[in-house]
Amino acid sequence: MGSKNKKRGVLPSRPDQPTVEQMIDDVNKAYPNDPIFSVLKDSKQGISPDNDMESMYLQSRRYLELNEQLHEAKGKLVRQREDLQTAGKQLELNVVQVKGRAL
Template structure:
């Protein structure tokens, strides 16, 4: 058992500073020189590669949304077609019975 650990005082760490505001971050970026090491590191790692713009993201979102709407509409129409097919099948059977009845009466 380690007796010395009970006698150690706990070190109180200083509290964390508040994170910088957006304005402070923008000011810092604007004050940075073009040859600042951060910018050269980003170039070497490829992290400054162009990202899709908001308009691209919005376009893709609208395409996905339209796809889901069309898919839902397709499912609704499929259900309607199944009901209509069943109605036509029943009407065809009734027509065959009626034709057979008419043929039976004429003979």
């Protein structure tokens, strides 16, 4: 019964997204043998400059699409969190009312 009365700790807020400068700095500080660089190098083998530009364009478009989806998902999660907080408050009120009736 004691564990039911414990208050749950508040989770820390999500950190802010890194800036472009921070991301570039991270890439510049990466080791040459970092696995991501070998993946990128393997994916570019056999690509002509024209195809490389097209590939970069398609990657950029895909990035923008995914970024938009992430922003939409973030908004949805914020709304869902607010709904859950409202439901939690209502549940707490209901519990207090039920306990009051039981006494």
